[in-house]
Amino acid sequence: MRVFAGIDAGSTYLKAALVDDKRQLLGVKTAPTGIDARETAKEVLDALCLQVGVEPMALAAITATGYSRRQIDLAGDNVTEIKAHAAGARWALGADSEVRTLIDVGGQDSKVIVFDDNGAVKNFVMNDKCAAGTGRFLEALARVLDVSVKEIGPMALQSKLPCEINSMCVVFAESEVISLLARRHDPVDIVAGIHVSMAKRIAVMARKAGLSGEVLLTGGGGLNPGLVAAFEDELLCDVHIAEHPQLNGAIGAALLAGRLAAAA
Amino acid sequence: MGKRKQRLLRALGRSAEGVLRGLEEAADRPKQLDYFIEVMRAAYVDDCLAERLELSEPRPKVVGIYCVMAPEELVYAAGAIPLRLCGGSHEASCAGDELAPRDACPVVKSALGSTALGAPSLYELCDVVVVPTTCDAKRKMGEELAQHTEVWVLDVPHVKESEGARRQWLEELHGFKRDLERLTGNRIKRRALKEAIAMLGRAQHQARRLYQLRQAPVPVVRGSEAALALHAFAFDRADSWTEAMTRLNDELEERTRHQQPSQGAQRPRLMLAGAPSIFPNWKLPNLIEEMGGALVTDESCVGDRYLYDPVGAVENTMEDMMVALGSRYLMPCTCPSFAPNDDRLFRLRQAVEDFQLDGVLYLVLKGCVIYDFELQRVEKLMRELGLPVLRIETDYNPEDVEQLRTRVEAFIEMIQENTQLEVGA
Numbered sequence: 001m002r003v004f005a006g007i008d009a010g011s012t013y014l015k016a017a018l019v020d021d022k023r024q025l026l027g028v029k030t031a032p033t034g035i036d037a038r039e040t041a042k043e044v045l046d047a048l049c050l051q052v053g054v055e056p057m058a059l060a061a062i063t064a065t066g067y068s069r070r071q072i073d074l075a076g077d078n079v080t081e082i083k084a085h086a087a088g089a090r091w092a093l094g095a096d097s098e099v100r101t102l103i104d105v106g107g108q109d110s111k112v113i114v115f116d117d118n119g120a121v122k123n124f125v126m127n128d129k130c131a132a133g134t135g136r137f138l139e140a141l142a143r144v145l146d147v148s149v150k151e152i153g154p155m156a157l158q159s160k161l162p163c164e165i166n167s168m169c170v171v172f173a174e175s176e177v178i179s180l181l182a183r184r185h186d187p188v189d190i191v192a193g194i195h196v197s198m199a200k201r202i203a204v205m206a207r208k209a210g211l212s213g214e215v216l217l218t219g220g221g222g223l224n225p226g227l228v229a230a231f232e233d234e235l236l237c238d239v240h241i242a243e244h245p246q247l248n249g250a251i252g253a254a255l256l257a258g259r260l261a262a263a264a
Numbered sequence: 265m266g267k268r269k270q271r272l273l274r275a276l277g278r279s280a281e282g283v284l285r286g287l288e289e290a291a292d293r294p295k296q297l298d299y300f301i302e303v304m305r306a307a308y309v310d311d312c313l314a315e316r317l318e319l320s321e322p323r324p325k326v327v328g329i330y331c332v333m334a335p336e337e338l339v340y341a342a343g344a345i346p347l348r349l350c351g352g353s354h355e356a357s358c359a360g361d362e363l364a365p366r367d368a369c370p371v372v373k374s375a376l377g378s379t380a381l382g383a384p385s386l387y388e389l390c391d392v393v394v395v396p397t398t399c400d401a402k403r404k405m406g407e408e409l410a411q412h413t414e415v416w417v418l419d420v421p422h423v424k425e426s427e428g429a430r431r432q433w434l435e436e437l438h439g440f441k442r443d444l445e446r447l448t449g450n451r452i453k454r455r456a457l458k459e460a461i462a463m464l465g466r467a468q469h470q471a472r473r474l475y476q477l478r479q480a481p482v483p484v485v486r487g488s489e490a491a492l493a494l495h496a497f498a499f500d501r502a503d504s505w506t507e508a509m510t511r512l513n514d515e516l517e518e519r520t521r522h523q524q525p526s527q528g529a530q531r532p533r534l535m536l537a538g539a540p541s542i543f544p545n546w547k548l549p550n551l552i553e554e555m556g557g558a559l560v561t562d563e564s565c566v567g568d569r570y571l572y573d574p575v576g577a578v579e580n581t582m583e584d585m586m587v588a589l590g591s592r593y594l595m596p597c598t599c600p601s602f603a604p605n606d607d608r609l610f611r612l613r614q615a616v617e618d619f620q621l622d623g624v625l626y627l628v629l630k631g632c633v634i635y636d637f638e639l640q641r642v643e644k645l646m647r648e649l650g651l652p653v654l655r656i657e658t659d660y661n662p663e664d665v666e667q668l669r670t671r672v673e674a675f676i677e678m679i680q681e682n683t684q685l686e687v688g689a
Binding site: 086121122128 | 682
């Protein structure tokens with residue numbers, strides 16, 4: 001059995017996945033990227049290999065993706081996040097899936113990828129200029145409200161009437177949240193408002209990219225049920241979540257490593 | 265020399281030299297490219313364009329020109345030297361920030377910064393500058409430039425197809441001719457104009473030849489190289505440029521004959537459409553090539569649109585030549601400052617076919633609303649033709665290069681992917 005590894009070195013988390021030559025997922029692992037992506041990649045991959053029971057030296061090929069992909073010297077090759085996510089989505093979705101749009105909400109950027117019926121990338125739009133519509137936006141505002149990132153999703157679902165948060169800029173949104181708190185708004189409604197505001201922002205990108213079919217949500221954002229609900233309301237379509245939303249890019253990279261090895 | 269000017273010169277020189285070195289590092293570059301590299305180096309790095317142009321005493325008048333509507337034939341016929349001044353420098357655009365509103369485009373900011381500080385010195389070399397009334401920013405720039413230098417405004421009609429517009433435009437050109445005669449003290453004679461038209465005709469012929477060579481299935485020249493060679497026309501005498509371009513084309517023809525590709529074959533063939541990449545803003549041409557694309561054509565006003573069309577004078581009477589010039593410098597121009605501008609879509613459709621394009625990168629320079637406006641039509645056309653379009657909005661600031669790199673790379677991957685589909689076993 002030949003084993004292939006994918007490493008998604010994101011701005012916040014580093015994700016690794018192993019697949020075999022039958023395209024079966026063998027294992028995954030996640031750790032904060034930290035300041036040295038190269039070192040973290042080595043540690044995560046070693047731990048993952050130990051967990052799965054393969055020798056790191058025996059890996060047939062390694063492909064890196066993500067923000068720090070060029071720093072991962074372990075990898076024999078690197079691909080953009082777009083390509084990795086597209087490959088991961090094709091793998092995660094069955095052939096009869098109605099999903100044609102992928103929304104990835106990462107720590108530092110968010111992206112929308114639209115596929116055609118064959119799973120080929122038709123168009124993509126990335127937000128990479130500012131924190132609006134990214135995981136960082138949620139993180140920063142959760143901090144103001146003194147709740148953890150894990151809690152905010154379920155919390156948002158409890159709201160009957162989300163507050164309106166108009167600022168897209170994290171810094172201004174923070175002060176908006178503070179003034180809402182000062183005016184004694186229910187934190188539940190504020191949290192829900194934050195999710196709606198994010199979904200609105202990304203929905204604009206999705207429409208620009210030519211949103212079609214149903215949506216697959218990946219990235220850290222996929223772990224947040226409040227965001228899923230907000231997207232469904234905003235996009236008026238079903239939003240699916242990959243089994244390993246955060247690992248979609250890493251799995252895609254591992255599959256691409258397998259393809260490259262096969263082509264070589 | 266003021267300290268600010270000195271500093272700007274140094275900063276300009278550094279980034280321009282970076283671009284030129286990048287071109288020189290490619291060991292497989294055409295040998296004949298070096299001439300054009302030296303022209304640009306004289307203009308931006310060594311700041312010695314006056315010496316290079318050998319402006320002997322009595323020094324001929326130098327006419328600075330913006331955009332592509334002022335007939336250089338008239339300038340040459342009057343015994344003056346034209347220089348093209350549209351700005352592409354990040355450093356100069358920072359200097360121009362305080363002279364223009366925030367939302368003005370970097371082309372205008374860069375030109376304002378360079379004029380105000382006189383860096384590079386070629387801006388100071390100009391006795392007068394000609395500003396055609398193309399877009400809003402250029403028009404207002406003309407007004408601001410008047411604080412520093414003599415400005416002639418050339419009133420370009422925005423609706424080309426009407427009879428009134430053509431008559432008015434011809435009037436403008438007669439005015440331009442009179443102004444040139446007054447500036448130089450030389451009457452523009454029929455013979456001189458005829459010769460100037462022939463001289464620029466030879467230049468235009470070589471420019472067209474370059475684009476024809478770039479249609480070959482195996483690219484024999486990088487887009488960044490071709491763009492530099494064309495761009496050098498802005499800072500060179502037309503006849504010297506034509507000689508050098510002829511040599512370059514001969515070399516490229518030789519390469520075509522021997523099937524010598526300039527970069528690995530099988531690269532997706534891309535067009536850089538939209539707003540111009542003006543030297544030394546080589547951000548997108550470089551990214552496209554570094555990320556595995558072949559930049560085979562453009563529609564830039566410092567590239568294809570600059571020199572593509574010849575002047576169609578038949579009778580060679582003064583009036584006939586003036587009408588022909590008027591027609592050449594108005595009708596074929598597909599700058600989005602014209603409306604309607606369907607000709608542009610026609611030209612783009614033609615380019616897709618002629619250059620066998622796989623995709624289009626569409627540059628929107630921040631503040632350039634009219635190129636962004638026409639994007640919708642271009643996207644619609646390309647959808648019909650089955651070509652993907654990537655819109656890139658940026659200015660001259662290098663801070664976003666890494667983000668843009670990911671986007672350009674993903675775009676190129678997407679094109680490659682779509683030609684050879686399916687993951688894995």
